[in-house]
Amino acid sequence: MSGIVTMNRRDFLKAGAVLGGGLIIGVHLPLGTAAGMEPPGETFAPNAFIRIGTDDSITVIVNKSEMGQGVYTALPMIVAEELEVDPSIIRVEAAPVTPDYNHAEWGIQATGGSTSVRTEWERLAKAGAAARMMLIAAAAREWKVKPDQCRAEKGFVLHRASGRRLSYGKLAERAARLKPPAEVLLKDPKEHTVIGRPVRRLDTPAKVNGTAIFGLDVAIPGMLTAVVARPPVFGAKAKIIRHDQAEKVPGVKRVIPIDAGVAVVADSFPAALKGREALAIEWDEGPLAGLDSGRQRDQYAEMAKKPGAVAARRGDPDTALKGAAKRIEAIYEVPYLAHAPMEPLNCVASVQPDRCDIWTGTQMQTGDRNAAAKISGLPPEKITLRTMFLGGGFGRRAVPDSHFVREAVQVSKAIGKPAKVIWTREDDIHGGWYRPTFHNELAAGLDAAGMPIAWRHRIVGQSIAIGTPFEGGMVKNGIDETSVEGAADSPYEIPNFLCDYHMAPAGVPVLWWRSVGHSATCFVKEGFIDELAHLAGKDPYQYRRQLLKKHPRLVGALDLAAEKAGWGKALPEGRGRGIAVHESFGSIVAQVAEVSVGTKGEIRVHRVVCAVDCGRIVNPAIIAAQMESGVAFGLSAALHGAITFKNGRVEQSNFLDYPIIRMDEMPRVETHIVRSTEKPGGIGEPGVPPVAPAVANAVFAVTGARLRTLPMTPERVLAAASGK
């Protein structure tokens, strides 16, 4: 990874330790008004997460970024449950950047890893319960009765015996004078009336009438707009900048070299864009000038000839392979992928002598705030970062080097005015921070009964953590845990097992992409196990079942998906089913895809049945939406997505050559949730990994063509079909 890391390293070392599974900071309940918040007078703010106004308004301060995954609904629902209010009346406010709002486990303020509900549940439930208890105590004192004779209901405290009642707003001032309870009593889940119900999203009305404000929508007085001429090759540096023509473009105010390239500052976006087109820059292209995807593939294949760093090993796979009744080998490849959130990256910054204000959609507030402090020369507490709605995140807005914030702060500082930096779609597609490309070599051996006795999986790919502040927590013994997650910990019971890894050379900026390593490893694991089932002449669903006997939750999800999809039942001519199951982010998702293949090799996915076991749930409607979303996101990658390089340059530039699925390609998605009392799992990402293998396995069922390379383009389908 290139670029200067400007964040507070100490913060990130903490985070890294957690990501590595070591450090868990206990849930605590921050009491008192959070620093940096200025609540209007006469409010009751029992903790950092709830504010109750004398006008009966209830505000929940959410420390997670809303990027479509539903946190601005699910997290307030947890508060509403304990506070005894209708969730629909809750106002949501994005948390400021202070330690009170740090991720409950990571020690920084950030959104990712499908962790929001599972890490915030307890803390928010306690916050809601504490507020409820204080409101009840205030009412009891007012009425000179015992608190246990009162109860909270729909925003009121009621006294049973006398029928008296007071609204939370009326009690707010009095409650604010009380000491917070030392211990809080949470509701019995059997009494839940909000949690577990399909509550409508709180942000829908604003997103339907156009009033929701995203980062790109922010406009402040005196603001100028900038676009950046970015290097054509990763790591290239501007050598000679000819900006006289650019400065002649009407509306262009300044041309400023910054870390990211050359910023053209103008009074409008179109003027900035014209100014950028008029720039003439000679670049020193650096070591990646010759980057070529074909040659990179050969390089990875060469690396795979030698053993890698061992991520997991059981038994003696090499000997077991030699003695196997049947053997099979395969190569699986997946490309670089861009996140391509619909809202291109952007940031507004206003640097003044004594303060710096930032408005942006980010998933990593603490790092961004610290980066702004460093550039502006101001202490972190003088930086006010306002988290706006994110027009999609998928990991792209959680960047360890804070680049899209840094560039706006640099421009604002240079021009002495507020600045908005906008990425064009081309900037986004060319801009790096991709899901890494992976080369996978597999070998397996079956016994006489067709069951696997050996499995070897070698992975070659870039590390997303190396060279970042997360390296310490995420890279151990030369292995980036995200490169092997979902592969090294395969749940299939195979006595002789090896998963090893080669870290490919750094250079292309890579990043977590919705479902991270699982987006690649699940395709490989679930494709290859399907190959084994076929080689053994067994039904791929039953074959998996047999190998998962020690994992009842995986079997449960698999069974539910198979049952709901009508596994084994006849389908119309030309259609086939494929199945896949995978655990990621604390949740299990099984999917059955129903597909047909056209004469030109085009894959049509008609239906995807999802069974999800994510433990205890908050909002089944959001879970269903996230399954639909995961399927769509996964299908875009499975069928279309690839970032490739030639002469160091990215060959794609916009949705024309980096397509995502459209309305007419969207299958019918059905979601079935396993009832569970297990601890909550994530939901934003786990729907993504199983899609590609379920589709590939279904294509095999229809055509006999085994697809081991993504995306599954018509050309690849035809080639696989002719070579089968």
Added chain:
Amino acid sequence: MITLIVNGTRHQVSVPPDTPLLWVIREVIGLTGTKYGCGMSLCGACTVHVEGRAIRSCVTPVSAVAGKEVTTIEGIPESHPVKQAWIADDVPQCGWCQPGQIMAATALLAANPKPDDAAIDEAMEGILCRCGTYQRIRTAIHRAAGTTSKGGAP
């Protein structure tokens, strides 16, 4: 000066005539419900109506709509069946593409009050959604039209 009529209000704007309508709406008039996604008429996030027809404002020069009626997401009444259906079906996720989706859907229903799935796909396939809300969009359009969906890719 170019005269624009946006949501029934006349505006005199002083911009180069080739300025894309999208940026005049967003930066000059200050209505930010209309979104930028690609700048090349590939994603439909910028869809608005001109004289009732859905067009891509990111590639429409402002001079081409001088004096014509432009409607943006802010100009669609809250009571419009499409907006109501969007709320009933809880369509949005991140929300960025939804104004474009709604503008395309309202134009579709104005032209074809009872579209079938194929007609919906045809009218909507130009509007990309990275969150994958397509299934709910289809359901919501059927709800607004008072029809039912067969659902799924045909």
